[in-house]
Amino acid sequence: MDKPEFKINGRIWIETPDGKVLGPGRVELLERIKASGSIRQAALQMKMSYKQAWDLINHMNENLGSPVIISHRGGKGGGNAVVTENGLKAIEQFYFLQNKFREFLKADDSEFRL
Amino acid sequence: MDKPEFKINGRIWIETPDGKVLGPGRVELLERIKASGSIRQAALQMKMSYKQAWDLINHMNENLGSPVIISHRGGKGGGNAVVTENGLKAIEQFYFLQNKFREFLKADDSEFRL
DNA sequence: TAGCGTTATATAAAAAAATATATAACGATT
DNA sequence: AATCGTTATATATTTTTTTATATAACGCTA
Numbered sequence: 001m002d003k004p005e006f007k008i009n010g011r012i013w014i015e016t017p018d019g020k021v022l023g024p025g026r027v028e029l030l031e032r033i034k035a036s037g038s039i040r041q042a043a044l045q046m047k048m049s050y051k052q053a054w055d056l057i058n059h060m061n062e063n064l065g066s067p068v069i070i071s072h073r074g075g076k077g078g079g080n081a082v083v084t085e086n087g088l089k090a091i092e093q094f095y096f097l098q099n100k101f102r103e104f105l106k107a108d109d110s111e112f113r114l
Numbered sequence: 115m116d117k118p119e120f121k122i123n124g125r126i127w128i129e130t131p132d133g134k135v136l137g138p139g140r141v142e143l144l145e146r147i148k149a150s151g152s153i154r155q156a157a158l159q160m161k162m163s164y165k166q167a168w169d170l171i172n173h174m175n176e177n178l179g180s181p182v183i184i185s186h187r188g189g190k191g192g193g194n195a196v197v198t199e200n201g202l203k204a205i206e207q208f209y210f211l212q213n214k215f216r217e218f219l220k221a222d223d224s225e226f227r228l
Numbered sequence: 229t230a231g232c233g234t235t236a237t238a239t240a241a242a243a244a245a246a247t248a249t250a251t252a253a254c255g256a257t258t
Numbered sequence: 259a260a261t262c263g264t265t266a267t268a269t270a271t272t273t274t275t276t277t278a279t280a281t282a283a284c285g286c287t288a
Contacts, residue, residue: 076287093226
């Protein structure tokens with residue numbers, strides 16, 4: 001139990017006065033929907049239940065100014081989901097911040113010593 | 115639902131290969147033990163159960179190189195707990211990082227716009 | 229119009245986490 | 259040696275969260 005290797009880690013998110021609206025998990029969900037065109041497939045890939053994915057999307061749609069996902073049921077393939085312009089902006093801007101945060105973590109990586 | 119105010123927020127912690135060992139909550143716990151000399155009182159102040167506080171302390175004691183809290187039972191007052199040198203260093207160093215992180219958040223505060 | 233796979237939604241079941249309760253150990257103080 | 263308030267620990271209960279199950283709606287396709 002001597003000399004453990006300490007690393008600083010953390011996470012960032014976007015919030016409104018009503019609470020958290022965007023974080024790493026939700027952004028990944030958006031990206032997977034963008035790639036697969038399906039809420040269901042994105043949920044399977046991330047090993048979360050469809051309900052959980054849907055709840056997250058619904059919450060984002062209602063709290064990110066305008067919808068990030070537009071979904072349709074029925075039709076070819078049974079239905080589909082697409083990321084809106086607003087959603088794409090959300091992904092892009094969050095990654096920008098995420099990258100800055102990574103730099104921050106890297107810079108302070110060896111600043112914790114007991 | 116238009117023009118919500120977006121704020122970036124987040125949290126940092128210290129981890130070893132075995133997982134998280136120190137974060138804002140645990141540091142606050144250490145500080146309250148330092149001030150009160152009692153695990154129990156610190157737990158009450160933070161509205162957590164004694165068990166939860168004890169588990170956190172135990173985990174820190176076992177994973178922060180050397181103990182951060184030394185506790186005694188019996189005696190005057192029924193018992194007591196004191197923060198070790200190692201614990202004081204942990205508090206101090208975490209606050210140093212925490213302050214840097216606050217600056218980071220403030221600097222990037224208005225960088226998310228949809 | 230029957231079938232398909234998905235979205236949407238509610239409800240039930242299961243799992244996990246938090247909390248409460250109980251009890252013993254402890255040592256200075258009286 | 260009895261009392262006190264705390265630490266230490268186990269067990270039980272409650273609460274919360276997560277996951278599973280079921281069912282309906284939908285619109286293209288064949």
